[in-house]
Amino acid sequence: MPSQQLPSQVRAECKHLSLADPSFDTPAPVDLLLGADIFPQIWNNDNIQLGPGLPSAYSSQSLEIFPQSLAVTLSTSIESLMERFWNIEEPAAAPLDFTEDGQCETIFNSEMYRNYAGQYFVPLPFRSDSSDRLFPGMHEVALRRFYQLERKLLRDPILHNAYRAFIREYEELGHMSRSEESGDYFIPHHAIHKLVGDELKLRVVFDASAKCQAGYSLNDRLYVGPKLQQEIIDVLTGFKVKEYTLHTVTCGVNYAPYLALRVLQHIADNECDDFPAVQQTLRYQTYMDDICAGAESIVAAKILRNNLIEVLARAGLSLKKWSSNCVDLLDDLLDKDCACNPLAFDRGDGIHVLGMEWIPDTDCFTYDISAIKWSSEYLSTLQARGCWLKSQENVKLGAMVVLKDNSLPPLKWRLGRISELLPGSDGVVRVVRVLTKQGVIVRPVVKLVLLPTN
CATH class of the missing domain: 2.30.30 (SH3 type barrels.)
Structure with missing residues (x-):
């Protein structure tokens, strides 16, 4: 103290005093702090004022002292002091390995592997060991749900045929196969459908949130995984009862989005050294199971398309439902791999992407508001x-x-x-x-x- 050298006239005013600190005018560390309980006991009720903005000399029982508080200038804003205070009070973030997201990453990195065809085999990220992997009574729960579904299908032949076609295709694609032995967990499922014109749209949903007799579900025993999904705005701007074993990560379980996107990130990190545009696309232009990307020219777009096909094929992934506002990009693709025939663009057919409808020929997004019937059907009556x-x-x-x-x-x-x-x-x-x-x-x-x- 003080924080800076005092003017020379201050020392001149005090040269006749016997000072407790002869170097009181020179910045130095604090040697002693006197509290308010001690100061009145040594003060002789005599002091010398050295001027505005300068310290005062107080006479003590033996020496002249300068109260330290009067020689201090505040050089830090109150905002900075408060920020430092809250930073001190804020607990340090837990190491990643101690968080659920970190545990999930550890399981993925340690147990994930690829087969000879380059396909990814990913683990189920269980929260703990063997006791939590038992699901008593789950076979009965899944069987009861299946009987309910079967009765519903028997009442609707069209839905029944669509369901059988879906299950048959699921098996042919290698997503599941007949079980040779009884499994530890049986996942219930049900069919969701809607009519679009004269066409029946069917989707089978697997319910990993169904609880076993012990009161917990598969989702309860699995880590969800860290959020890897990009924000949508960023993407837009840039039969008989049989037991089957599922071979792929299926929708309906809480970890599915994490694993699907985590595999794409792993491909981007490890397979795209020679394809920076593919790496950028997989990281930042992917939403759920849709890859939305573009290029400055048709030639560049074709190169990006071909590189995407090549890189993902190494991992056993094939891209389907191609669509573009430029028919030249679809000419050399198989019709079955395209979302619709390029000639259909002239009819204004829409491609559903990101929960909206994309009109390729005008390159714009639309929403279907036909379900909003309050104004058109109710108020008009x-x-x-x-x-x-x-x-x-x-x-x-x-x-x-x-x-x-x-x-x-x-x-x-x-x-x-x-x-x-x-x-x-x-x-x-x-x-x-x-x-x-x-x-x-x-x-x-x-x-x-x-x-x-x-």
């Missing part, structure tokens, strides 16, 4: 008049209503809530007060439309 003589129950206090207005289309009618009932002498409510955004108004019941609240 409110002008229909019911039978005037039909007896109806009184309206209820608090009911949500739409206020009819013959001068406006239904989509412009106001919304309100009944705040007071005004019954007649016969007890029938024909007039009510309605609370709207503009205030409370009195309205005949016949000029209101009750909204369903269930």
Whole structure:
């Protein structure tokens, strides 16, 4: 102390004093701190003021001292001090190996391997050892769910045929095979379908969240894995009862997105030294199971396409459902590998990608809002008049209503809530007060439309 050399006139003013610290005007480490409990006991009630902004000399029982606090200047902002305080209080982050994400990475790196064909074999990242890999009663749970599915399929021949075709293709693709011995875990599944025009779209969902008799599921016993999925905005801008063994990572289990994307990252890190564009695409232009990429020219796009096919083929992965806003990029691909025939682009057929619909010929994304039927199907019917003589129950206090207005289309009618009932002498409510955004108004019941609240 002090933090910087004091002016020479300060020492000159104190030359006649017997100082406790002869070098009080020169910056140096602190030797002794006197607390407020000691200072009054040694002070003789005498002091010398050296001027504004300068320290004061206080007379003690034996020597002159300079209170340290008066010789200190604050050179650090309060914001910096608070930031340092919170950094000290913030606990250090746990080492990666001690986190669930780190454990999952360790299991993947230690147990993942590739076969002679280059295909990846990935482990199930169990949270702990053998006791958690037992699922008592899971065979009965899966069998019961299958019988339910079978009864549903027998009632719908079209759905039944689509389901059989899916299971047959799943087996032919090598995703599963008949089990030669009873397994430790049986995963239930069910079929989800919808009609798109005259075509039945079917998807089989495997339910790894189904709980066994012990009260836990396969998903409960597996690590989810770290989030490797890129944000969508970043991607857009840049039969009989038989037991089968699944050979591939299937949807429905919580670790599937992690393992699928982790394999692609491993390929990008280890297989793309000669293909930087492929590495960039696999890392930053992949969303779920869609690879969305482009290039500055048709030639560059073809090179990227061919390199993607080559690199992923080494790992036993084949790319399907190719689509492009340039038909030249699809001409030399097999029709079965394309999302649709390039000639169909002239009809405006859409390619579903990233939860949206891509129109290749205009190179734009669209949303299907046909399911929003409130305005088009419900409000447009409110002008229909019911039978005037039909007896109806009184309206209820608090009911949500739409206020009819013959001068406006239904989509412009106001919304309100009944705040007071005004019954007649016969007890029938024909007039009510309605609370709207503009205030409370009195309205005949016949000029209101009750909204369903269930």
